[in-house]
Amino acid sequence: MTLQTSVWGLPSELLAIWHAHRIPILLSTASLLGLVRLTIYLRSRREKVAQSPAPGSPAAKNNDLDLAWIAPETGPEKNILQIDNHAEDIAIAVAPTAKARQGPKTVRGNKLARQTTKQATSFDSTADRVQPLIFFSSLSGTTEIYASQLMQDLSTWIGQAQTSQSIEKPQLHDLSYLEYDDYFISPPKSDPNTKYFYLVLLPTYNIDTVLSTFLENLQETHNDFRIGTAPLSGILGYSVFGFGDKEGWPTEEEGFCSQAKEVDKWLAKLTGRRRAFPLGMGDVKGQTQERLHEWRLGVQEALIEVASGRGLGEGVPGSGDPAESGEEDVDEMEDSDGEGVIPTKQAKRTKLAKLDDLEDLGRMITTSSSGPLAVDFTTYKSPKSGATVPAAPKEMVPASSPTHAALTKQGYTIIGSHSGVKICRWTKSALRGRGSCYKYSFYGIQSHLCMEATPSLSCSNKCVFCWRHGTNPVGTTWRWITDPPQVIFDGITTAHYKKIRMMKGVPGVRAERFAEAMRIRHCALSLVGEPIFYPHINELINIMHSRRISTFLVCNAQHPAQLAALVPVTQLYVSIDASNKDSLRKIDRPLHRDFWERFCACLDILHQRRFEQRTVFRLTLVKGFNMADEVRGYADLVERALPGFVEVKGVTFCGTSAAGNAGLTMQNVPFYAEVQEFVTALVEELNKRGLGYGIGAEHAHSCCVLLADERRFKRNGRWATRIDFERFFDLYEGKVKGTAEDGDGWRPEDYVGDDTPEWALWGKGGFDPRDTRVFRKGKARRDAALEEALEEAGLGSLGVSVTGGDETAER
Numbered sequence: 001m002t003l004q005t006s007v008w009g010l011p012s013e014l015l016a017i018w019h020a021h022r023i024p025i026l027l028s029t030a031s032l033l034g035l036v037r038l039t040i041y042l043r044s045r046r047e048k049v050a051q052s053p054a055p056g057s058p059a060a061k062n063n064d065l066d067l068a069w070i071a072p073e074t075g076p077e078k079n080i081l082q083i084d085n086h087a088e089d090i091a092i093a094v095a096p097t098a099k100a101r102q103g104p105k106t107v108r109g110n111k112l113a114r115q116t117t118k119q120a121t122s123f124d125s126t127a128d129r130v131q132p133l134i135f136f137s138s139l140s141g142t143t144e145i146y147a148s149q150l151m152q153d154l155s156t157w158i159g160q161a162q163t164s165q166s167i168e169k170p171q172l173h174d175l176s177y178l179e180y181d182d183y184f185i186s187p188p189k190s191d192p193n194t195k196y197f198y199l200v201l202l203p204t205y206n207i208d209t210v211l212s213t214f215l216e217n218l219q220e221t222h223n224d225f226r227i228g229t230a231p232l233s234g235i236l237g238y239s240v241f242g243f244g245d246k247e248g249w250p251t252e253e254e255g256f257c258s259q260a261k262e263v264d265k266w267l268a269k270l271t272g273r274r275r276a277f278p279l280g281m282g283d284v285k286g287q288t289q290e291r292l293h294e295w296r297l298g299v300q301e302a303l304i305e306v307a308s309g310r311g312l313g314e315g316v317p318g319s320g321d322p323a324e325s326g327e328e329d330v331d332e333m334e335d336s337d338g339e340g341v342i343p344t345k346q347a348k349r350t351k352l353a354k355l356d357d358l359e360d361l362g363r364m365i366t367t368s369s370s371g372p373l374a375v376d377f378t379t380y381k382s383p384k385s386g387a388t389v390p391a392a393p394k395e396m397v398p399a400s401s402p403t404h405a406a407l408t409k410q411g412y413t414i415i416g417s418h419s420g421v422k423i424c425r426w427t428k429s430a431l432r433g434r435g436s437c438y439k440y441s442f443y444g445i446q447s448h449l450c451m452e453a454t455p456s457l458s459c460s461n462k463c464v465f466c467w468r469h470g471t472n473p474v475g476t477t478w479r480w481i482t483d484p485p486q487v488i489f490d491g492i493t494t495a496h497y498k499k500i501r502m503m504k505g506v507p508g509v510r511a512e513r514f515a516e517a518m519r520i521r522h523c524a525l526s527l528v529g530e531p532i533f534y535p536h537i538n539e540l541i542n543i544m545h546s547r548r549i550s551t552f553l554v555c556n557a558q559h560p561a562q563l564a565a566l567v568p569v570t571q572l573y574v575s576i577d578a579s580n581k582d583s584l585r586k587i588d589r590p591l592h593r594d595f596w597e598r599f600c601a602c603l604d605i606l607h608q609r610r611f612e613q614r615t616v617f618r619l620t621l622v623k624g625f626n627m628a629d630e631v632r633g634y635a636d637l638v639e640r641a642l643p644g645f646v647e648v649k650g651v652t653f654c655g656t657s658a659a660g661n662a663g664l665t666m667q668n669v670p671f672y673a674e675v676q677e678f679v680t681a682l683v684e685e686l687n688k689r690g691l692g693y694g695i696g697a698e699h700a701h702s703c704c705v706l707l708a709d710e711r712r713f714k715r716n717g718r719w720a721t722r723i724d725f726e727r728f729f730d731l732y733e734g735k736v737k738g739t740a741e742d743g744d745g746w747r748p749e750d751y752v753g754d755d756t757p758e759w760a761l762w763g764k765g766g767f768d769p770r771d772t773r774v775f776r777k778g779k780a781r782r783d784a785a786l787e788e789a790l791e792e793a794g795l796g797s798l799g800v801s802v803t804g805g806d807e808t809a810e811r
C-alpha cells in the first residue's frame, strides 16, 4: 500500500520540482545541445581538411640556377639545367604526413594498414621557406669540424645566391644531443610554411657508438607497422655525406663509410625516395675537402630546385627507391647498344611491328615506285636515266612514327628527326662504382664521362646480332631532312645531361662521379645506325673536339666515300663482322648489292689513314657464323688494312630464346675460352706473316680481347694502349706540334697515354680493382658456379656476362 502511494505520488513530486527549477533546467539543456552541435561541426571540418588537402600552387619556373660548379667551356648549356617539363606535376597537393607519436609506443591490437603511397611535399615558392637542417655525429671531432664548415659555407652561399631568398640559414644539430623522435619519425613541428631539408654528416665506427643507436632507431621506425612506411616524406629532400678512413677500411666492401651508406639507405625508405643528391664519401686521410665541396655544390643545386618549387627534379623510375637493390639493371637489352647482342623474346616483344614507313627502306626502294627517289651519295653510280625528280625529303624518324615510339620506349632520346642518344648501362654502372666498360681497361675511358650517340639512326645493314634491326630505320641512301650539326650537338648533350641528372637519386650513385659526369669527356659515335651516313658528320666531330670531347666513331665499312672524307677522330673503328663475302652477306645482311666492294674499299682507306688516327678493327664473334676456319681470312683483312688495334669480342646473349629469322641461339655465343683460343690463333697467324701484333689487354667481363700492333703501341717492352686525351686535344688545337711526316698534323703515336694497367693485361681479367663487381641475383650464382666448374675443367668462363647481358656497345 505504502509502495503504491509513493509510486502514484511521484508525478506530482516531479511536477513540483519542474515548477521550482524549470528555468535552470531549460537553460542547461539548451547549452548542452549547443555544445554537442558545436563539437560535431568542428570535428566534421577537421576531417574535411584531412581528406581533401588544398591543392599546391603550380610553381613558376626559376631560371637562375647556379652553374658555378660546372666547367664553363664544356658544361651543359645553361638551359640544360633549367629543363623541367614536370614542374607542374611536382607541385601537387600535400597529403597529410603521418602524425608523430610521442611517448612510448602502444599497441592497440588491430593492425593498421601500412601507408604505402609515396607522398609528395609541395612547396609554394611564393610563401614557403626551406629550412636546411645539418645533422652530424662525431666522436673524435673530425666530422664536427666539417659540419661547422658546411654550415658556414652554406650560410655564405645562401646570403649570396640570387635564388635563395626562400632558403633559411641552416641549423646545426649534433645527433648525440637530439631527441630522434623529434626529427626522424616525422619532420619537426613548426609553422606550416617552413619545409625541411635534411643534410646528414656521419663518420663510421665499426664499434658500438651513438651511431649504432641512431641506425637502429631509423631501422626500428621503418619496421614499426604502426608508422607509415615513409613517415618522413614531408621533408623536401635529404642527402648524406660519410667520413671514413681508407687506410684502415680501403674499400666499401671492407667497411669504408659503411654507416653513412646505411643511413642513406634507411632515409631513402623513411622519406619515400627523397634523396636529393647522391651519397658523398670522404676519406679523412685523402681528398675529403674536395669531395665535400663537390657534394655541397650538388646539394646547393638541389636546394635551388626545391626552393624554386621544382621539387627534386626528375628522377629515373625507381630513383631513390626505398626498395634498395643491389642488382644491376635487369633488362640489359634496354641499356646498351644493341649491336653484338642476340635478341631475347622479351626484347623482341618490345619491338613494334608497324614500322612500315622506315623499317626496311631497302625493300621499299625496290618495290615502291611512288616514293621519293633516293639520291645515293654513297653510291658510285649516278641515278639511272629517266629517273623522276626527287620528291621533297621527309623526316627519318618523325615524332609521330612507330619507330620514334619504339626507340623512345627503348630509352633513346631522339634529337631532331634522325639523331639519337642513350645512356649506356656502363655509364650507370660507373656512376655507381660498379665498373666501367672495356674501354676503360683498354684506353682509359671512364664510362661515367662517356656519351653514346648517333647522328644517324638509319643504317645500311641488318646485322643478325643487331636486335634493333626491327625498330631502327634502314636504307642505302640519305634522303631525309637534315638537321644542322650544332642542333644535334646541343640536343644530344642536353639529353645526356638530363639523363645523368635523373640518376641523382638512384641508390649507390656516388656524389663525386655524379659531379664528374656533368662534364662529357668522350663520345661513342655508334649506338645504333651509321654515324657517317649523316652528311655533316665532320662538322659534328669538329664541334665535339672543340669542346674537348673525344670521339670514337664506329662505321660499318659500307660508305667508303664518307670514310675517305672523314676528319681524323680520336679512334676510328670499322666493324669486321666476317672474313669473306659469303659470311659477310649472311651475318650483316647488307642492303648494298656491292657490299663486298664497299667493304674492301673501306679497308684500303683505313690502311691509307692509319697514321692519321688510331684505327681499330672490331670483330664480333658469333659461333656458327663467323668463327670457324676464318682465322686466316681475318688475318688477310688485318694485313690489308694494318689497323693499330683489333678488338675481338664474343657476341653477347641476353636471354634464352632464338633470334628470329637469323636462328641465333645461346649456342652461337662463344665461351670466353673460345674467344681466347680464337685470339691466340689469330695472333699466331699474324705473326707468321711478320705483322707484329700481340695481345695488349683483355676485359673478360665483356668477353673482349685487344690485339695491338706492338711496333706502335708497345713502349719499353710494356703495352701502352691507353690514350692521352688531353694531348690529343692539344694536338688538335695546335698547342703542341705533331710528328706527322708532312709536318702539318699528328700521328696516333703522338697521343699514346699511360701504360696499360697491370690488371688489364692478358691473363689478368681486366676488371678495374677500384670498382665493385656486382653479380645479379640468382643468375649470378648460377653463372658463377658454372664458371667455376668450367674453370676447374680448364674450359675458362662463359662467353656471357655474369652480370647478365653485359656491355654490347658499339659494333
Ligand SMILES: Cc1cc2nc3c(=O)[nH]c(=O)nc-3n(C[C@H](O)[C@H](O)[C@H](O)COP(=O)(O)O)c2cc1C
Pocket (backbone or CB within 6 Å): 137, 138, 139, 140, 141, 142, 143, 144, 203, 204, 205, 206, 207, 243, 244, 245, 246, 248, 249, 255, 256, 257, 258, 284
Ligand atoms: C675505432 C674506430 C673504428 C673505425 N671504423 C671505421 C670503419 O669501419 N670504416 C671507416 O671507413 N672508418 C672507420 N673509422 C675511421 C673514422 O670513421 C674516421 O676517423 C672519422 O673521421 C672519425 O670521425 P670523428 O672524428 O668525427 O669521430 C674508425 C675509426 C675508429 C677510431
Ligand code: SF4
Pocket (backbone or CB within 6 Å): 424, 425, 426, 427, 437, 438, 439, 445, 446, 447, 448, 450, 451, 452, 524, 807, 808, 809, 810
Ligand atoms: S659502352 Fe660505349 S657508350 Fe658505354 S661507356 Fe663504354 S664506350 Fe661509352
